[in-house]
Amino acid sequence: MAEPKTAELMEKIVSLCKRRGLIFQSSEIYGGLNGFWDYGPLGSELKRNIKDSWWRSMTRFREDVVGLEASIIMHPRIWEASGHTSTFSDLMVDCLLTKKRFRADQVDPQSGTAYFYSGASDTVLGKECGDAFSVLLPPGKPPESARKTARLFYQDRGLQEPTLLGERNEPVQNTTRYNPENGSLLTEPRPFNLMLKTYVGPVESADNISYLRPETAQAIFVQFKNVLEVSRQKLPFGICQIGKAFRNEINPRNFTFRSREFEQMELEFFIKPDEAIEAICGSVAKPTGRGHPGEPQPNWGWQLWHQYWVEERLAFYESIGLPRNSLVEYWQKPDELAHYARATVDVLFKFPFSKRDANGELAGEELEGIAARSDFDLSQHQRFSGKSMTVFDEELKTAWTKLDPAKQTELAGRYQQTRLSYLTKTGEAPEKAARMAQEEAEGLGKGYFVPHVIEPSAGVDRLALALICNAYAEDQAPDEKGKMESRVVMRFHPRIAPVKVAVFPLLKNKPELVNKAKAVRDLLRAEMSVFYDEAGAIGRRYRRQDEAGTPFGITIDFDTLGEKGPELQDTVTLRERDTMKQERVKIGDLLRILTEKIR
Ligand code: ATP
Numbered sequence: 001m002a003e004p005k006t007a008e009l010m011e012k013i014v015s016l017c018k019r020r021g022l023i024f025q026s027s028e029i030y031g032g033l034n035g036f037w038d039y040g041p042l043g044s045e046l047k048r049n050i051k052d053s054w055w056r057s058m059t060r061f062r063e064d065v066v067g068l069e070a071s072i073i074m075h076p077r078i079w080e081a082s083g084h085t086s087t088f089s090d091l092m093v094d095c096l097l098t099k100k101r102f103r104a105d106q107v108d109p110q111s112g113t114a115y116f117y118s119g120a121s122d123t124v125l126g127k128e129c130g131d132a133f134s135v136l137l138p139p140g141k142p143p144e145s146a147r148k149t150a151r152l153f154y155q156d157r158g159l160q161e162p163t164l165l166g167e168r169n170e171p172v173q174n175t176t177r178y179n180p181e182n183g184s185l186l187t188e189p190r191p192f193n194l195m196l197k198t199y200v201g202p203v204e205s206a207d208n209i210s211y212l213r214p215e216t217a218q219a220i221f222v223q224f225k226n227v228l229e230v231s232r233q234k235l236p237f238g239i240c241q242i243g244k245a246f247r248n249e250i251n252p253r254n255f256t257f258r259s260r261e262f263e264q265m266e267l268e269f270f271i272k273p274d275e276a277i278e279a280i281c282g283s284v285a286k287p288t289g290r291g292h293p294g295e296p297q298p299n300w301g302w303q304l305w306h307q308y309w310v311e312e313r314l315a316f317y318e319s320i321g322l323p324r325n326s327l328v329e330y331w332q333k334p335d336e337l338a339h340y341a342r343a344t345v346d347v348l349f350k351f352p353f354s355k356r357d358a359n360g361e362l363a364g365e366e367l368e369g370i371a372a373r374s375d376f377d378l379s380q381h382q383r384f385s386g387k388s389m390t391v392f393d394e395e396l397k398t399a400w401t402k403l404d405p406a407k408q409t410e411l412a413g414r415y416q417q418t419r420l421s422y423l424t425k426t427g428e429a430p431e432k433a434a435r436m437a438q439e440e441a442e443g444l445g446k447g448y449f450v451p452h453v454i455e456p457s458a459g460v461d462r463l464a465l466a467l468i469c470n471a472y473a474e475d476q477a478p479d480e481k482g483k484m485e486s487r488v489v490m491r492f493h494p495r496i497a498p499v500k501v502a503v504f505p506l507l508k509n510k511p512e513l514v515n516k517a518k519a520v521r522d523l524l525r526a527e528m529s530v531f532y533d534e535a536g537a538i539g540r541r542y543r544r545q546d547e548a549g550t551p552f553g554i555t556i557d558f559d560t561l562g563e564k565g566p567e568l569q570d571t572v573t574l575r576e577r578d579t580m581k582q583e584r585v586k587i588g589d590l591l592r593i594l595t596e597k598i599r
Pocket of ligand 1: 215247249256257258259260261262263264366367368369457458459460461462
């Protein structure tokens with residue numbers, strides 16, 4: 001069957017999400033709340049599976065990463081240190097006519113003829129409005145259409161029958177100053193802080209303002225020292241966290257893609273600065289090309305660690321069913337990088353609503369960013385909290401004493417330069433910055449430094465949406481009588497499928513079948529999510545599970561009860577969702593077979 005067109009496809013996906021209980025609009029009976037979503041019975045299982053897969057691969061299966069679960073509301077100074085209070089803003093513009101708000105960088109460039117008005121008068125009321133206004137018309141639209149929009153603008157400003165003043169027009173190219181929906185002029189862009197504010201305690205005063213965290217990462221930085229102490233980890237090691245984050249997005253859109261409340265899965269992987277690696281290992285290994293650099297080595301600097309995490313993350317996405325060709329590895333250009341970042345790779349997924357590139361290919365939208373953030377974060381918290389964030393490294397101290405003095409001077413000099421550059425950017429007075437940088441460089445020789453960090457930061461909800469979009473398929477399947485009919489099938493990877501297996505007694509009015517089926521259900525459900533269904537024809541029941549994305553179906557029939565002889569007794573049919581193939585397997589083997597497939 002041909003692939004549905006993208007807008008149509010997205011509509012089908014959104015409606016399936018509601019119909020099958022993957023995702024509902026939040027507060028729906030009250031008309032909904034823009035940017036907030038609820039996950040239904042299947043959606044909550046899906047999200048749980050995503051988070052479990054991430055958690056297992058990030059920490060349980062690794063020696064060098066430990067977990068954290070921190071509070072959502074934290075000390076407001078944290079957001080000053082992280083820069084969120086002053087710079088976590090998007091530029092917004094409002095439509096002067098409808099007041100609809102847009103993110104300035106998301107307004108599509110348009111060309112056409114702009115009509116300008118210097119104001120309007122109303123002879124009936126004897127009033128005038130001197131506000132300038134303009135309207136953009138696409139090529140071919142008559143000027144009257146601009147006048148109509150302009151009159152609405154002046155009516156909104158108190159005139160009843162506006163006569164437009166000073167009309168003139170000129171062609172414009174690729175402008176983002178007009179509302180693409182109605183041609184009205186937009187306000188000048190102005191910053192809008194995305195953090196959601198609240199008050200902690202009974203008094204609503206400025207002193208009690210706090211924020212719902214806009215990212216989970218900062219808690220990891222502020223608990224870095226505690227975790228280091230209790231976990232007996234040594235650098236390089238990481239701390240990971242899954243949790244809610246909140247951003248008052250100007251324009252939530254594309255279903256759950258840009259929400260105001262969402263969940264993040266973040267890792268902060270702490271490494272030694274390159275100067276320390278060079279002192280210990282003699283040199284820092286350099287990447288020899290793209291691809292996975294293999295098992296971590298002691299002589300890796302930030303570049304190889306960054307590359308390692310990019311590849312690990314791509315492998316994770318593939319392991320839960322996103323094919324490599326649905327993903328894009330986007331290396332941010334130097335002018336796109338945050339000032340403290342040395343490199344950032346965005347992992348993009350080709351959502352049906354993604355823009356298309358010059359070749360007509362889906363360009364992809366961000367699922368995750370993997371950033372090499374230098375020592376910026378811990379340095380900031382060190383400055384703002386007054387608490388040391390340095391670590392002591394015995395290996396470095398010993399290695400340093402064995403370096404020849406010229407090498408010591410070179411490494412200390414380089415370290416001093418980068419610290420000076422950081423301190424100067426923070427606004428420290430030049431003399432103080434120079435003194436601090438020198439002290440820190442001396443500290444390096446004694447084994448002390450502020451760790452650098454590699455941060456893979458992913459969104460649970462965006463990943464859930466990517467998996468849903470990727471899973472959605474329409475194909476043909478035989479009905480009860482073997483006639484082909486179209487089916488919707490969610491091809492979730494068994495690892496993240498909301499329900500792993502459905503158990504069906506062939507008939508619901510035969511107690512022997514029902515009892516046996518319930519025994520199979522009970523056998524399996526300690527290990528996986530099982531759905532028991534006895535209602536309706538078996539073909540219908542399969543179809544319902546195909547739509548829910550359940551990868552396996554088990555049918556208990558009369559052969560199971562031994563009615564066709566002992567060799568089939570206690571065997572069931574195991575049906576595979578994608579191929580629709582059925583095989584006969586022993587009940588005693590089910591747990592092993594299924595566990596292998598879903599792990
Ligand atoms: P964008 O540019 O799309 O706003 P970002 O670069 O600001 O994203 P980060 O601050 O790097 O995003 O956040 C890390 C991850 O958190 C993103 O890759 C994304 O998966 C998720 N995320 C961020 N903002 C949202 C949101 N509003 N809704 C859902 N997920 C989000």
